[in-house]
Amino acid sequence: MSSSGRPVDERDRAFIRRTLDLALAGWGQTAPNPLVGAVVVRDGVVVGEGAHLRHGDLHAEPVALAHAGERARGATVYVSLEPCTHLGKTPPCTDALIAAGVARVVIATADPNPRAAGGAGRLRDAGIEVMVGVEEAAARELNAPFFFAHHSARPWITLKLAVSIDGALTDARRSSAWLTGPESRAEVHRMRANSDAIAVGAGTVLADDPLLTVRGALQPRVAPVRVVFDARLETPPDSRILQTAAGPGTVMPAPRTILLATRGASDADAARRAVLERAGADIIIADSLAAGLTALKERGIQSLLVEGGAAVAGALLEAAVVDRLVIFQAPIVLGQGAINAFSRAPASQVTTTARLPVVERRTLGDDLMTVYALTDP
Ligand code: AOF
Ligand code: ZN
Numbered sequence: 001m002s003s004s005g006r007p008v009d010e011r012d013r014a015f016i017r018r019t020l021d022l023a024l025a026g027w028g029q030t031a032p033n034p035l036v037g038a039v040v041v042r043d044g045v046v047v048g049e050g051a052h053l054r055h056g057d058l059h060a061e062p063v064a065l066a067h068a069g070e071r072a073r074g075a076t077v078y079v080s081l082e083p084c085t086h087l088g089k090t091p092p093c094t095d096a097l098i099a100a101g102v103a104r105v106v107i108a109t110a111d112p113n114p115r116a117a118g119g120a121g122r123l124r125d126a127g128i129e130v131m132v133g134v135e136e137a138a139a140r141e142l143n144a145p146f147f148f149a150h151h152s153a154r155p156w157i158t159l160k161l162a163v164s165i166d167g168a169l170t171d172a173r174r175s176s177a178w179l180t181g182p183e184s185r186a187e188v189h190r191m192r193a194n195s196d197a198i199a200v201g202a203g204t205v206l207a208d209d210p211l212l213t214v215r216g217a218l219q220p221r222v223a224p225v226r227v228v229f230d231a232r233l234e235t236p237p238d239s240r241i242l243q244t245a246a247g248p249g250t251v252m253p254a255p256r257t258i259l260l261a262t263r264g265a266s267d268a269d270a271a272r273r274a275v276l277e278r279a280g281a282d283i284i285i286a287d288s289l290a291a292g293l294t295a296l297k298e299r300g301i302q303s304l305l306v307e308g309g310a311a312v313a314g315a316l317l318e319a320a321v322v323d324r325l326v327i328f329q330a331p332i333v334l335g336q337g338a339i340n341a342f343s344r345a346p347a348s349q350v351t352t353t354a355r356l357p358v359v360e361r362r363t364l365g366d367d368l369m370t371v372y373a374l375t376d377p
Pocket of ligand 2: 059060083084085091092093094
């Protein structure tokens with residue numbers, strides 16, 4: 001069913017799914033704006049396709065309309081987000097659709113941005129047949145941080161954990177070696193490329209000294225901010241995450257590093273704070289985890305990819321602020337003494353705990369990746 005209550009035609013569904021695929025062309029390049037795709041169909045044949053490729057560039061519809069040219073007259077346009085009505089960085093897409101003389105517009109989901117919304121109504125007023133709500137869940141999933149940002153004070157949080165068959169993050173010796181294979185690692189870099197920020201706990205910084213940069217095939221338009229959940233300000237000034245941070249006086253365009261501390265920790269040691277700030281840290285002192293997450297959102301972070309470890313995973317699950325849980329399971333058993341990924345999560349009971357819906361599941365080399373939904377965007 002579409003939101004207008006009409007049953008959805010399978011062809012309409014297939015063309016909307018095509019818009020979602022096209023939208024992926026902007027992966028890592030459009031934030032804080034959404035990924036959007038559009039298809040122009042005339043007599044059942046695709047005559048134009050387009051995507052919003054980069055923040056500030058043309059929206060998807062004008063790209064697809066230009067591709068279709070005169071063939072757009074009388075055609076059906078499929079678009080993964082309600083066409084905009086505002087004069088933003090580009091002219092309103094609704095005006096372009098009306099001017100092109102299209103007969104019908106099929107929209108996956110409404111635009112939550114009050115500046116841009118209202119396109120469906122405007123198109124109807126111009127005599128165009130409009131349908132909203134085809135493959136709506138998939139369209140919202142694609143731009144979950146964008147939709148979430150319009151009604152939430154915190155970023156959309158994806159908790160990504162690489163585990164063994166027995167659910168451990170590392171062995172009893174806490175070796176910092178990788179559990180998963182190269183295909184999973186490439187996927188993590190792809191996920192990083194479409195995130196506004198990447199976070200770990202201070203324990204992970206101390207154990208692994210990670211860089212938390214994007215080193216995959218696809219480079220993002222803006223390098224993700226790096227965040228350390230560091231209640232007691234334990235991040236070493238000479239850690240790689242600070243050594244490569246953009247701070248006062250840095251010349252290279254390095255991503256910022258934010259240390260998220262809790263009040264008390266920092267007052268205790270102003271000298272340490274000064275050392276960390278000189279090393280390039282941007283320190284946020286918050287009263288609670290929730291307040292810290294709000295502070296990140298206030299700094300423009302709509303999507304936060306959290307990569308562990310067990311303490312941070314436990315704290316975020318306890319606070320019920322994990323939106324997507326992504327598990328990369330490697331074909332290894334770590335056995336006794338290994339550090340379980342959920343050892344710090346709140347206890348639950350088999351009979352009453354929620355069975356998490358699976359949003360996506362695929363194999364990556366010998367690993368298995370599963371995306372679980374804990375909330376809706
Ligand atoms: C569309 N088609 O392809 C996209 C839309 O910053 P601006 O001026 O580019 O406007 C961004 C807003 O426009 C964004 O927040 C969202 O509401 C909408 N994006 N709309 O009709 C598109 N990318
Ligand atoms: Zn637009």
